[in-house]
Amino acid sequence: MKDGDVVSHERQDAGAEGRLDAQALFRAHAVFVASFLQRIGTPAAEVDDLVQEVFLVVHRKGGYVPGAGRPRTWLAAIALRVARSGRRTRGRRREQPDEDALLAASSSATPDAELEARLALSRMQQALAGLDLEHRAAFVLYELDGESCEAIASAFGVPIGTVYSRLHHARRRFSSAYAALGGEDGASRLRPRLLEGT
Amino acid sequence: MRPPPRLIDDPSAASELRADLERVAASAAPYDAGAGLLALQSAIAATTSASAAPRGSARLGSSAAKIGAASAAVVVLAAAAVFAWTGFSPPAEPKPAATAASSASARRSAPTPRPPPRPAQQLPAAEPLAPSAAPNAVINRAPPPDAALQREVAQLGRIKQLLPGDPQQAYRLAQAGHREFRAGILRHEREGLAILALWQLERRAEAGRRTRAFLARYPESPLRERLAQRLARTGERSAQER
Numbered sequence: 001m002k003d004g005d006v007v008s009h010e011r012q013d014a015g016a017e018g019r020l021d022a023q024a025l026f027r028a029h030a031v032f033v034a035s036f037l038q039r040i041g042t043p044a045a046e047v048d049d050l051v052q053e054v055f056l057v058v059h060r061k062g063g064y065v066p067g068a069g070r071p072r073t074w075l076a077a078i079a080l081r082v083a084r085s086g087r088r089t090r091g092r093r094r095e096q097p098d099e100d101a102l103l104a105a106s107s108s109a110t111p112d113a114e115l116e117a118r119l120a121l122s123r124m125q126q127a128l129a130g131l132d133l134e135h136r137a138a139f140v141l142y143e144l145d146g147e148s149c150e151a152i153a154s155a156f157g158v159p160i161g162t163v164y165s166r167l168h169h170a171r172r173r174f175s176s177a178y179a180a181l182g183g184e185d186g187a188s189r190l191r192p193r194l195l196e197g198t
Numbered sequence: 199m200r201p202p203p204r205l206i207d208d209p210s211a212a213s214e215l216r217a218d219l220e221r222v223a224a225s226a227a228p229y230d231a232g233a234g235l236l237a238l239q240s241a242i243a244a245t246t247s248a249s250a251a252p253r254g255s256a257r258l259g260s261s262a263a264k265i266g267a268a269s270a271a272v273v274v275l276a277a278a279a280v281f282a283w284t285g286f287s288p289p290a291e292p293k294p295a296a297t298a299a300s301s302a303s304a305r306r307s308a309p310t311p312r313p314p315p316r317p318a319q320q321l322p323a324a325e326p327l328a329p330s331a332a333p334n335a336v337i338n339r340a341p342p343p344d345a346a347l348q349r350e351v352a353q354l355g356r357i358k359q360l361l362p363g364d365p366q367q368a369y370r371l372a373q374a375g376h377r378e379f380r381a382g383i384l385r386h387e388r389e390g391l392a393i394l395a396l397w398q399l400e401r402r403a404e405a406g407r408r409t410r411a412f413l414a415r416y417p418e419s420p421l422r423e424r425l426a427q428r429l430a431r432t433g434e435r436s437a438q439e440r
Contacts, residue, residue, distance in 0.1 A: 022238065022242065023235070023238065023239065023242075026231075026234070026235055026238055027231075027235065030229060030231045030234055030235070031226050031227065031229050031231055031418065032226075034226075034227040034229035035225075035226045035227040035229075037227075038227040039222065047227060047229070048229070048230075048234065051229065051234060052234065052237055052238060052241065055238050056238070056241055056242070056245070059238075059242050059245070116221055117221045117222065117224070117225040119218075120217070120218035120219075120221035120222050121221075121222050121225070123218055124218060124219070124222050142201075142204065143204055143205050143206065143219060143223075144219065144222055144223040145223070146204070146223075148201070149201045164201065164202070167201075167202060168202065171202065171205060175205075175211065175212075175215065178212070178215050178218075179212065179215075
């Protein structure tokens, strides 16, 4: 993929203190980046490679320097650009919830909890599928990762009002799409297929 | 303008929706961070080698990177076996990844049974990447698998084996491992075993201190619950004694 549009953002000061290199960031945040990519709808088969791509971009950028948002939101901003580039490359052929992700997702302790988490992820991905990536990212970071609007705005380089606007739009679309799924009916449709793979 | 309430906390949102958000927020993608880190290190080393190589040797540098990646894969396979044996989350899909693209093609060409979901894990503190060898020094023969990592994996298995019956020796071995493998990737697991040994040895003050540090540093560790319970029990006992 072309990474010029990714790398050209936010060139960092190579001499700054407090810098975290790509490997340090990977150790601390690789699982977060993988989860973020999965939640915004990246097909499971592509998550591993996109995580690698994200941290290679981080390496090329010289690591994280305090000031460009928090490390997690900064990484999410890079992951979003990497995911968007990947989508442009492969086209938008997979906008449905990813059943590979359903089968692979979750670190829940028990089989029942694990299944519920998979179904919840599926429903969330379906409800987010109608949103563009920027709105999905704002929604996931704010609603699921508990990031503040200020941190999101800083990392994505947009005014905080834009974050509020994206959140408002995303929540409205998400809630409406979620209601249209039919709650438990949606789960019932998916459950047999999930059980086949477990 | 104020931020909206989070849907998870918003009583006006549908309860099913809030429950789903809670479930998703509490789960993590089953990402194999150990294998991913090795792949990243290989890719960075390949990048460094390629950029340092003189013109005309780029192709050789790429070959060297592939050889290095293959070695890493061998070590990851060994690590997977010991992880599974020791009960830690196994890196189940080792990736011979000199680049992101090659890791993808490797997985696609060699389908494997889907691993069970694993707890998310965090890795030890950053260590500097060893300087890359000059490409021409590598291409004449395949480098051996990472002998240090093999030793580290074997030692972790030994610590795990010793822990139930000889916590003193398990602790000594873990401490020796910390000294020997300063740049190792299994520090997190080794430190967890060292702390469990300390608890068994009734060295409560040190065990408590290191447990708190461990929980803060590795909040998603598979050992988190076990250590937190141990710490809580000790706190209760201390309160009763007072």
